[in-house]
Amino acid sequence: MNNNQQSTMSEFGKVAVMFGGDSAEREVSLNSGKAVLTALQKQGIDAHAFDPSEQPLHQLIEQKFDRVFIVLHGRGGEDGSLQGALSFMSLPFTGSNAQGSAFAMDKVRSKYLFLGGNIPTAPFVVVNKTDEFDCAEILAQLNNKVMVKPANEGSSIGMSEAHSAQELQSAIEKAFEYDREVLVEQWVTGREVTVSILNGKALPIIEMRTTHEFYDYDAKYLSGDTEYLCPAPLDQALTNKIQDIALQAFHIVSASGWGRVDFIIDENQQPNVLEVNTVPGMTETSLVPKAAAAEGINFEQLVTSVLKSTL
């Protein structure tokens, strides 16, 4: 480390790396958070672990933290509530503000914004716990195969596919265990890709090839048989188009800083946006670090670059 780098590192002051939390994605956050913390400390940054499920937020002030690196996934950490609290405390933090975090986390509100912004996305129906709904009718409207998702979850939690009215009924009931609002989305058959975004720029696209029916929790974190291709083998025109749409989708939900936009490219080569992630996984083998590596940015440079956006 030269003197120049050293002075940048001290410029960050005391950094809280917030991870853990009590959402359904706690385990994923613990892994990401430890990797981020280690990478920051290795570079001489005064970074400390802070788990909001164990420590009250006011300790951030008492312990004189200067900024926060958020590595919490799901409710409470990725949905805007923490971002709102930190803004109120005048503490700079990584990633999207409260509004962007809340919109991106909410798969239903995201769909409405995508429609408004002409972002290509699959047709859908929204079902509320208090509504009457007709599964056969919904299924017929959505080409007879759907993916059912709780509005506010991540990591494929509470999601299931359905191709009969009976399956749809139980898929919706399962999703209601997580949320009062459920997104029923037309099934898209095709290639799954994701675009990582770092400080306003799209990184190389990754294609995920799973042997599972879809990229479920297991395929994401447990089984070793998902194949990752980066840069994704797509022609230049389609690559540019997908990166452009990713940036547009990111902006339309008011996300900023860093994140990731998930897609399925259908059989007509049309990219469909699934969702925007404002705090994507950050272990050394996660998707954003993979994409950064393809651009020549190593894990330590990546976390520093994310942290720099708070200066």
Ligand SMILES: Nc1ncnc2c1ncn2[C@@H]1O[C@H](COP(=O)(O)OP(=O)(O)O)[C@@H](O)[C@H]1O
């Ligand atoms: N409409 C769809 N058609 C086919 N597969 C889907 C659809 N929506 C989601 N999936 C599959 O489910 C996975 C998770 O969906 P996503 O919307 O990205 O939610 P999250 O990653 O927050 O759980 C995707 O990566 C994809 O494999």
Ligand SMILES: [Mg+2]
């Ligand atoms: Mg996803």
